[in-house]
Amino acid sequence: MKNNILKAFEKTREAGKIASGALDEVTKIIKPGIETNQIDKLCFEFINDNNALSAPLFYRGFPKSCCTSANHIVCHGIPSKNKILKEGDILNVDVTVQKDGWHGDTSRMYLVGEVSTKAKKLVSTTYEAMIKSINILKDGVHLGDIGFTIQEYVESKGYSVVKDFCGHGTGKNFHEPPNILHYGDAKTGDRIKTGMIFTIEPMINEGESDTKVLNDGWTAVTKDKKLSAQFEHTVGITDKGCEIFTASKKGLNFPPYKND
Ligand code: MF3
Ligand code: CO
Ligand code: CO
Numbered sequence: 001m002k003n004n005i006l007k008a009f010e011k012t013r014e015a016g017k018i019a020s021g022a023l024d025e026v027t028k029i030i031k032p033g034i035e036t037n038q039i040d041k042l043c044f045e046f047i048n049d050n051n052a053l054s055a056p057l058f059y060r061g062f063p064k065s066c067c068t069s070a071n072h073i074v075c076h077g078i079p080s081k082n083k084i085l086k087e088g089d090i091l092n093v094d095v096t097v098q099k100d101g102w103h104g105d106t107s108r109m110y111l112v113g114e115v116s117t118k119a120k121k122l123v124s125t126t127y128e129a130m131i132k133s134i135n136i137l138k139d140g141v142h143l144g145d146i147g148f149t150i151q152e153y154v155e156s157k158g159y160s161v162v163k164d165f166c167g168h169g170t171g172k173n174f175h176e177p178p179n180i181l182h183y184g185d186a187k188t189g190d191r192i193k194t195g196m197i198f199t200i201e202p203m204i205n206e207g208e209s210d211t212k213v214l215n216d217g218w219t220a221v222t223k224d225k226k227l228s229a230q231f232e233h234t235v236g237i238t239d240k241g242c243e244i245f246t247a248s249k250k251g252l253n254f255p256p257y258k259n260d
Contacts, residue, residue: 005195016104016245040079055096087113106246137242147184162203201232
């Protein structure tokens with residue numbers, strides 16, 4: 001690979017490692033009774049301690065260092081001291097790190113105490129959908145193949161894919177082209193090229209795919225108030241496949257985590 005690609009990979013790898021490290025730390029504090037603000041504080045401090053910046057903080061006015069999206073919140077939930085996690089909740093924590101100007105963006109689901117089998121199935125299907133789409137990545141594959149892989153799998157399980165939000169390129173900007181749709185048709189769209197860096201971050205709903213944004217201007221929820229789950233990795237395309245920049249160094253990629 002060319003030098004500029006190698007540099008982008010090296011920088012994104014550093015940012016991705018810090019972002020996934022923050023999500024590893026979050027596994028230690030998730031339990032019934034904590035405020036989502038405590039998750040924000042942990043992420044803020046972990047990112048600072050690693051000489052990096054939180055990209056969401058003040059991004060288009062976003063007030064916190066991570067997003068915390070519980071149950072029927074699809075994405076962009078705002079951490080708050082008033083939001084207390086309770087037994088049975090499922091929660092997405094989304095962290096984006098900026099390190100030396102480069103970005104790493106990742107999210108995982110967390111289970112709060114004992115969670116219903118139904119909710120756990122949604123969570124594991126969402127993770128599987130993301131991994132299946134990552135596994136097809138290599139130079140020459142169409143963008144539409146990503147969405148097709150996710151949609152086909154998820155709908156076969158009776159769930160729906162959110163269409164109102166998508167993955168995105170990353171680099172020196174938090175969000176860059178291309179948009180990565182989590183639904184679509186095989187062999188459509190541009191071809192993926194070696195050196196491209198982008199996120200895959202499917203949001204999968206238990207019920208209908210429709211979403212709406214609450215009055216805070218950020219929090220996206222399912223219209224039917226049914227559960228939604230999401231995982232996100234930042235990946236880089238190589239000649240032979242891809243590198244996942246945000247994989248957990250501790251193997252804490254999906255729940256239940258070791259200390260759950
Ligand atoms: N991390 C989210 C993403 O995956 C974006 C969050 S934007 C914020 O693209 F402002 F809400 F943080
Ligand atoms: Co993203
Ligand atoms: Co994200």
